[in-house]
Amino acid sequence: MELIFALCVGVLTSCGIYLCLRGTTFSVVLGLTLLSYSVNLFLFASGRLALNAAPILKHSEQITDPLPQALVLTAIVIGFAMTAFAVILAMRARADLGNDHVDGTPPSLEQTLRQKDKRS
Amino acid sequence: MDIAQLATVVFLLIGGVFLLIGSFGLFKLPDFYMRLHAPTKASTLGIGSILVASIIFYSFKGDGLSIKEFLITLFIFLTAPITAHMLSKAALHVRCEPRADTLNIDKLEKIRNRES
Amino acid sequence: MLETTILIVSALIGLSLLLNLWRFMKGPHMLDRIIALDTMYINAIALIVLLGIFMGSPLYYEGALFIAMLGFVSTSAVCKFILRGDIIE
Amino acid sequence: MDIKHSLWPSPFNFALLLVVWILLTNSFSVGNLLLAVVLAWFIPFLVSRIQSDTSRVKKPGKAVRYVMVLLYDIIVSNIVVARQILGSAHKLQPGFIEIPLDLREPLPITLLASTISLTPGTVSTEVSKDRQCLFVHALNVPDEAALIAQIKSRYEAPLKEIFGC
């Protein structure tokens, strides 16, 4: 299972990172959300995986490492706050600048054409 | 093997099968309106059975009666119809086409505009 | 017996989830995907309850309850979005 | 909404919340029951300003019977629908049907619509603006009129009685 778990974390990270590199604010927000999922899973995994070992006394005979769970909880909350801020900022940028490019200025048609010329 | 465990097993199996049928319906049925029936029906029964199995399982585990799964059932039974309602409303709104042989297909626009 | 059943049922649910995923990917309409997601929520509830039985632990109950409650909120919000665009107006 | 009204929420709500709390905690100790009573009273009071005026259950006995019928119908018709799903989709005759309503209040209409949606084979899609009729999509409609009649007698009539309207 560990291998599958690691694979999932890797895929999530890759997807998140790729989206963070896109040019539109919404894509970046999506990417950041995916990235925070993967990071939370990673941090969680740093306490190792265990089945039926919830860190609740009297409920589980063996318990898993509770500390990473507490850390992930904090990370989730902070991640939520950050994502919320980024989302609203994306809206604000759209309101102020009229577009949804991450830099507030989409590369103009002219530039795109010039790049095409260069390539051909 | 006691009766409680047997009951648990039976309800679990019923639940599992109905859940699969619901998902299969969603997979198979030809138009949106027909697919809409799958999760709101088969799945509710499926989940109901599983919850009953859970109630039986915990109640006979030795910690006394445990019926809190009823709350989940209550939630699902309260909300599933509304979900279906909203979904079909949305489908009508975006003019999802039903299968051509659907009865009263000519009334679609009327329903969409909520005119009796 | 119970364990075998649970394994079978969990396989059934796993299959259901994959069927849901198929529908999600196929569409064709956004609403089909929303139904698929909603059905996934229901299957997930079942899965978690099943997990609780398997582990013999009541700790999973709230998870199921949450999915039931929150699945409704998000599905209805998405429907509202399709209908009105503005979900809080 | 006057204070007196909001201080005494509907007994149905009170009972429902009481039961829910006990379901959640699974405990029957005196302390817990006391807490349940307090919460079942306090929470409706807290949200009373948000609750718009709703119809009240007049005949609780009938309501319980209604729920039983509903459960039975759900189970039976689920099996029917399961068979329909597994069978050939071509044999199904889906359709939209229009059910004229005798009910007028929002809550009973909602309950009726929910009932229809919960019983497999039918989904309530719309309520007309004037609340005169309910539009339903059915998975298989061999006989439109029969279905309308069944719904009206089996569900609408009891609901009318329960809410006394």
Next chain:
Amino acid sequence: MSLYWVPLLTFIGSLVPLIAGRLGRSGCAALTALFPAIALALIASHIATVFDGQTVRFAAEWVPKIGLDISFRLDGLALLFALLILGIGLLVILYARYYLSEKDAMGRFYSFLMLFMTAMLGIVLSNNLLQMWFFWELTSLSSFLLISYWHHRSDARKGARMALTITGAGGLALLAGIVLIGQLVGSYDLDIVLASGDLIRGSEHYLTILVLVLLGAFTKSAQFPFHFWLPHAMAAPTPVSAYLHSATMVKAGIFLMARLYPVLAGTEAWFLIVSITGLLTLLIGAYMALFKHDLKGLLAYSTVSHLGLITLLLGMGTQLAAVAAVFHIINHATFKASLFMAAGIIDHESGSRDMRQLNGLWKYMPQTATLAIIASAAMAGVPLLNGFLSKEMFFAETLEQSTLGSISWMVPVFATIGAAFSVAYSLRFIHDVFFNGEPRDLPKVPHEPPRYMRVPVEILVGLCLIVGILPQLTIGELLASASTAVLGGNLPYYKLYIWHGFNLPLMMSIAAMAGGAVLYINRHRLFRFQANFPERNESQMFDDGIKKIRDGIRVFMGWFDNGATQRSVFWLLFLAVAVSIPPLMSLNSTAGFRPQIPVDSVMIAGATLLCVASIATVIWHHQRLLSLLLLSIVGLIVSISFALFSAPDLALTQLSVEVVTIVLLLLALYFLPQRIRNYSSPNRIVRDASLSVLIGGMVGTLTYALMTRPFESISWFYEANAKTLGGGTNIVNVILVDFRGFDTFGEITVLAIAALGIFKLIARMRLYQPHTDPDGIPWAPDKHPIMFQIISQALLPLALMVSFYIFLRGHNLPGGGFIAGLITSIAIIQQYIARGYDFLRDRINVNYLSLIGSGLLIAFVTGVGSFLWQQPFLKSWHDYIDFPLIGEVELASAMAFDLGVYLTVVGASMLILANLGGLTTTDRLREEEE
């Protein structure tokens, strides 16, 4: 009074004129002059001691760590320079009183001048190399201020900047040289450094040190190829030119060479670098001076030339050459300062400095003319004037040296040629200005200056004469004393006579005189030749050069950073890959020996769902709603995995956060452009994808490597003490509210701040509101479907109850304030969605901001409460209390803390979502443009 009073006095003197403006111009000048006068007296009081061969010292500790002390010394060399600085400084103060017009800010001028004087005195009196450098840089700075005194003029600004840049660069090189010396010798104390000549010359760093120090000296003393700043510094008021650019500052480089002469000189490298530089400078300066039409330009290049001469002398390395150098320092200072002052008078009284306009001034200002002619003659090296004496010594030394081997004869030849040019430009100065017909188009009719403006010139010219006639009597002792200091105690035998008989140097002088006359007479031919070369404005070129460099830099920087977020993100990821992957590559085996969990079908289904959904998000990220739904799938699977792997708290939290996020994103989608454009080129996509895969691979490998290896953690402590000391069985919750409650306190602060920030963002946001959905379908008319309303309202009390339940049990079972808070918020949000903002605005009278505040405050007070019991912040307390009827109830301070968390969460999420929802109800919306 101790030595430190000298610079201190002049420093005080630099502050005085700023406030002495009220005393009138003369008063201001007099008061300013008072301070250098006292300082001069102070110096004078030490003359006898110094002539006696002793060194006066003062030392105090300043920054011992870097070897920077406050340390002064007064030896012969310092004495000579101090006298020059203070003496000529006083004359310049007097002169400037008349030179500056009513419009010029006199206070500022004097202040800068005195600041410069302080710095200059600091250099010459320093007994610590670092302290010397301190003052060295101050001279650059104050000279910048003086050159740019008329800062409304572009040439003044440019000239000042160029001077600062060149001398600043040299200063930095000097610093490096000094630090090297200091590290080599182990001290910056000049006494010690001067005693370590052999150590330094023998060091492998000698050449580096030499070059660095000489860079400092050459830039300051305008040696070729750094000479070009000096003529452009002439944009300064003439008193500044007279003082800084002839008598003092440009001599700082010479001083430095003289000061470090015992340490650095005497090697072949020294000889080659210094003497060749000096010779080149001498020739180029002399040649260029001839072609300058501007009086000050001529004098500036002449200065360059004479500085070259002194440098050449120092470079020769013989003892007598050093004496000659010191002698010429004195002589040049006197005649050049007087010449500048005379040029200033001419400029002041005729309104021009252009020698093509200035002719025949003898008639208009005979006294000034006499003075200027005598000074020019001194510059040309005419006998009976001081310039002649040092030049003779210079010629004699050029004949002596032989280090260049077979081409040694070239040195005296070039020296004579240089001297000839010197004679020529001196002749030009005399003839072109005072004779040569009548003035042309002068702005005003020339006349003699005010009486006292001429006094400084008279004094200086008088000095030229007296020294020229009675050298031994006047400055013999000073010269000896200074030369002794330069030579490190060994004074060679020499005699200061006017007449040495007919010898080779005299022949050279005569040749130079004659050659100079011939050159001057044939000057027009030379001028025509020189006209072939375009006149270059170095200051403009310098400025343009810097601009060009700046533009080049902008292009270069643009390659790394085009300001794009994507570029920055790329670099961040790039570095992350670069630093983390190499160590991982050295891992022998990714998997460790920890037993792994067997896989079952549900896990595979979940993993499939997760991977497919996240990859699909990437593929379909242009379809906004779809990607959102995919995100929900990912969130759901993540939550289930938390549940599966024994983290129920995490599952619950992730689920509830998930819903709030979806609602938030849906709100955002409505206001963001409905169509997402693709800004990425295929190349970019390949690059980004590879980088993403690398990072994903790195994180995945790390995950796997970690999970498959056992480790020992501090967690046993929490398991052992959660119940007994923390009072709860849910260890995660006890960690959150107790063991690591401080983290949680920080976390809710983050949430609160985010809410405040979002509130700010939302304020005055003018959003675009689309009329239709992306497919062009107008929005449905039914705002709040009735069934949806009814059920939502029925769910509210249920949800609140669940939330209360979750809150209450959190300490012992999965749950707690955060999750409860989110459930409450979601329940309320659901009401907003189903029933609308307006409906609820009138019915919820809660100030969400205050809710946040009180939540934080409760958490804070809970934490601080322990101060009363002399316990640290967040020290928890819990106890079991037996209530009648109800039974035993656990009370814990952690619950109060959790209540704070709860309130903050509700307040923050509601502040965000409700305000966001409220946006459309106000009239701030714009039409969607697309």
Next chain:
Amino acid sequence: MTHLPILPILLPSLVGILLILPPFANHLRMQRWFTLGALGVLVIIAIELLMTTDQSPLIYILGGWHPPFGIMLLADRLSALLVLLTAVLAFCAALYGAAYEETTGRFFYPLFLFQIMGINGAFLTGDAFNLFVFFEILLIASYALLIHGGGKEKTKASFHYITLNLIGSAFFLIALGTLYGTLGTLNMADMSNRVTTLMPSGQIIAKAGGMLLLVVFGLKSAMLPLQFWLPKTYAAASAPVAALFAIMTKVGLYSIYRVFGGIFGETAGSLAFMAHGWIWPLAIATLVFGMLGALAAPSLRLLTSNMVIISVGTLLLTFVVNQGNALGAGLYYLIHSTLVTGALFLLADQIRVQRGNAQDRFVVSRPMAQGKPLGILYMIAAIAVVGLPPLSGFIGKLLVLQGAVEPQEQTWLWGTVLVSSLLALIAFSRAGTALFWHLSGSKPGSETAHPLQWTAIVLLLSASPLLTIFAGPVTEFTDRAADDVVNSHEFVLQIIDQQEALHSDGH
């Protein structure tokens, strides 16, 4: 027991909380004076902390849970120094901001205080995850402060800044997870201890994770190639915010000191100085880019931003040269550069305000209403920041130069530091002449600086002469503070050992 170490965190937190509650929430003037009062008190607390920690480090055990199990604050000379620096800078920045009519947005003061809470927390915490939390506090507050005042430029700069930092935070968590997953502890002193006992494969994993921290802290401290956000962000921020931001890069640097000097420092066995090989070239490159950026900067705020980058490069260099023995010199330079660049940001704002449309760009403009005093202050600041005598910059530069002893270190460090000084000199002389002397004929505007603003700028700038005059004792102190990077961990470890002894006695 003394609560001194936690007061720099609690005080701004409390006042910040109070300011969002009634009756302060809508009462700007009260917020202003409360904030200034709190910051004044903070300065006093910080001085007290500095003097106390100069005797011995203080540890503060939150909740009474002893290290390594609970969270612990560690106040030593180094952290106390930075807390004091923050307090002084914040006080002056708030003083400057107090003169503005705050019509442009709400919550300025509470956010400002929360930001300080975050910064102080980051300086004081002894726990790695708690450091993350405080980083997030100061970041989220900085996001919110960055947009304060509104305007397109701010919005543009913000998204850039936030995206980078959010990805940075993700790496932070990954790094922490890796370190926890190998070392099994979060207390930094304990980590420094356990790092020596790792198995070889554990070391490799810990190294991979730990190196990610270099990326995270490098981003915060604006190390190349992660510095591109800084000029944009600082130039867009409103003046008091930009001035306060001058300390933010130092949080990153401080963390580098603590992690790569403390945990992976000389005591870390085979992982000792593991990041130094990276930091050295990157620091040089940072310096080079900073100086190129300074020369190319078209406005005073961008120029100042690039000076911040130059100072970052310099500080990173002092961290790695001479096996960490130059850090004391670096700390002196840090004090100097933080305060002076802070002052420059304030000054740039006033210049911008008084020059009208030309703003702070180096173009011809109308004269400033208060050109003369501003010019004098500009000159003082420029002299200080360029590193010319007689102000503190030159001592800083001397310290830094003397920090390099190996020939190779000398060549690179001296070369870049000296050339950067020269380019800064060119840039600032050009900037000054353009701003103050290259004037159009039009009349000066009517905008003038408020006395509070003068006070703020003068207060900050006065640090420079004071630092020069008292360079002797200050450099001695910074030397001691630099030693604390290693010594304090040993101090904590002793306490952990004592605890364990106590426990084993008890049981």
